[in-house]
Amino acid sequence: MVHSKQHDPSIQADAQLMARVAMGDAAAWKLLADRELSGVLLLAKRLLDHHQEAEDVTQETFTRLWRQAPHWREEARVRTWLYRVTCNLCLDHLRHRHGRITEETFAEGEEEAVPASDRESPLAHLERKEQRHLLDAALAHLPVHHRTAVLLVNVLGLRVAEAAQVMHLGDEAMASLLARSRQRLRLLLLPWRNELLGA
Amino acid sequence: MTPHIPEPDTDPRFEQVLNQRLAELPLETPSHRLRANVLALAEQSTGEVHRWWWPFGPLWRPAFVLACSALLGLGLGTTWSQTPPAQEFIGSETITLIFGPMEEAP
Incomplete structure (x- = not known):
């Protein structure tokens, strides 16, 4: 809007x-x-x-x-x-x-994936009450630009246009960054998908 | 070791739960020190304004001292008012005022 x-x-x-x-x-x-x-x-x-x-x-x-x-x-x-x-x-x-x-740091992070050993982390055994810690850990592993995008829009509730102002980006670039950030967050949390869904 | 690359999750329910969990993350509580320091910014400024406009502050202090001196002078003048020794100046007094007391030669 x-x-x-x-x-x-x-x-x-x-x-x-x-x-x-x-x-x-x-x-x-x-x-x-x-x-x-x-x-x-x-x-x-x-x-x-x-x-x-x-x-x-x-x-x-x-x-x-x-x-x-x-x-x-x-x-x-x-x-x-x-x-x-x-x-x-x-x-x-x-x-x-x-x-x-730099953006290079950010770009290098694009191809990173969750190491298999991380999936065996004790975090995988946490109950629903510890979902927040999972989310905290996943957020902390995001590259800083991705983390900023998710925090501004999904945690602090800014509109995409406002987040774009904050990050000195155009609206489209911001929307794209946000989509990539969320995708990356989903990938990080995928091993604990069932815990997050409360299954 | 080849890193494990999971497939992107497109489950709308997962997306919805993720949104909800992110929105539920609690805000941070600032420490008392931080809050006090931030609020002190306004207090310091207000203090500065008060310091300038306060009657005993730097801006008003000379005016205040002058006003007090004038009031004191008025009060003293009213209390100990004396009639002058003569209603009119005479010539010799004017000469004395201008040239000082004249001493006669012995």
């Missing part, structure tokens, strides 16, 4: 909220923080797989949002802006940690 940015009520509401923040309205800032902190932290933690680093990135993201408030333009939801900054900061952290993350 195509949304006109100018007439998107959530964008307008966010712009009003940011105008209050720019005036130093602590209540508006608290409202925004309460609404968005958890999502930003989730994204950072899933991308970095490190709680303290994720908290640092979250704090930096909100510091930037605070500085951005006086210059805020009615172009996007605050959530989209926050997730974009979070992704960028996380990628910077990952580059410093592992060397540069």
Whole structure:
């Protein structure tokens, strides 16, 4: 569904909220923080797989949002802006940690498959109550671009067009990336398909 | 060792369950420290505004001191008001004011 940015009520509401923040309205800032902190932290933690680093990135993201408030333009939801900054900061952290993350890294991952030995992992014997851990493990094994796509759309509930803004992609490229990411996730989870289906 | 490459799963039920499980993943709870640090951004800024506009702050402090001095002067003037020794200046007083006290030669 195509949304006109100018007439998107959530964008307008966010712009009003940011105008209050720019005036130093602590209540508006608290409202925004309460609404968005958890999502930003989730994204950072899933991308970095490190709680303290994720908290640092979250704090930096909100510091930037605070500085951005006086210059805020009615172009996007605050959530989209926050997730974009979070992704960028996380990628910077990952580059410093592992060397540069490139599309080549991502492309190499395309041909990877679940090693047979992984299928014998104790995870295979977990009950339904541990399905979340299966999903956590599968998400953690996704390449960072795939993981980001799945997190933004399927976990954090962004529209594909918004996720495309976050990841600096066109809508079609984003939809394609999302489809590939989900396919890869299904492949990773295939050995535990019955556990996930509760069979 | 040849990696095992499973066939892509196209089962719509699996897809549906996967969507549901992903949507059910719980959000992260920020630590008290993180939440406090984020909220402090607004408090620090409000504090700065208060510091500037507070009557005893840097912006108002000189004006406040001047106003206090003026009020003090008015109060003192009212309390100890004295009538001048003469209603009109006379010439010698004007000369004394301009040239200082004249000492007569012995």
